[in-house]
Amino acid sequence: MIDEGPPEDGAADTPIGRGELAAPLKLEQFLPYRLNVVASLASQALSRIYADRYGIGVPEWRVLVTLGQFGMMTGKAVGAHSHMHKTKVSRAVALLEKRKMIGRRANRADLRESFLSLTPSGRAIYEDLAPIALNFAKRLAEAVDPCDREAFERAIDRLIDRSAELSAEIARSRRGS
Amino acid sequence: MIDEGPPEDGAADTPIGRGELAAPLKLEQFLPYRLNVVASLASQALSRIYADRYGIGVPEWRVLVTLGQFGMMTGKAVGAHSHMHKTKVSRAVALLEKRKMIGRRANRADLRESFLSLTPSGRAIYEDLAPIALNFAKRLAEAVDPCDREAFERAIDRLIDRSAELSAEIARSRRGS
């Protein structure tokens, strides 16, 4: 159908002419894309481990780790600490509860929420998975040149902050459209 | 609300006691998690821009950019270059074609595949979005201290390689289970 002409421009890196700077936008150098690639590769690889062992997914894993770290907290707090939407938390909690990995106890002082915590078997699973996960993260991080590691961690911190800012800015500009 | 119970263990870096090293596994310091957070924040923020403007999602965006970069290529090549599953490519291509942003031309020499390329209106959209996206990436990257930037980019390259290796290793060990 559309017959698309010849290769368009010769892919020369001549800086162009039109009013705008025609930076090339190479996908493989484009930061948001690169972040997505590395995140999804790492996440997928790790999740296969706990999916194989215990049949849980990323949201359940995050709930498990958060409760393993803090011991007892509400769903809201779990969501805040693990950057998860409340529906995701709700469903992950429901599954983990069905599998008897976590328990709930109503908060007598506020019946809307309940306190979640690991059951003994949930904790056993957590203690099985945690060192495996840490080892995975360690092997991943070891790929980075030791003298780049500090800079890298700093950079990630900055990027998390900034992307949250940009996200909020865009949401704001959208509201006022 | 939940003010984070007592510090659990003193977070001392004492090298252990039980057979295993009892490193704490704090989610907020856990590399795969951190990568996911920054990637999804950045990706979501950026995608809102092109979703608002042209009603396309991430897969369509990637196809658009890839074709903008290479001019004319097969779906397979698009998928390889943009790290996308062939079904994702297929559906993104179908949508973009329906919206007349890209065109297909059968490859007379191999009828299984066809060559994809931007239509003039597709290219116009690409040329509208590309500078916006580049500006977004620039503002994002500017959050990183200039003297950390090189190290950061190197680190991401290494992590992409390593996470692909780990992913393959895990898939392999799973096959032989």
Added chain:
DNA sequence: AGGTTTTAGTTTCGTGTGCAACTAAGATCA
């Protein structure tokens, strides 16, 4: 007190996704 607003959490609903099965076309080898 009683009415409104906010909040924690669940459910519904439309959509996106990956896997596996499938189709159609090439490649390979006899």
Added chain:
DNA sequence: TGATCTTAGTTGCACACGAAACTAAAACCT
């Protein structure tokens, strides 16, 4: 040439997701 294997791309299916609606309980007002 025909039989088998591989490959490019599509589709069916089951499931995961987020937005929005909803429920029940607090919080906030006079």
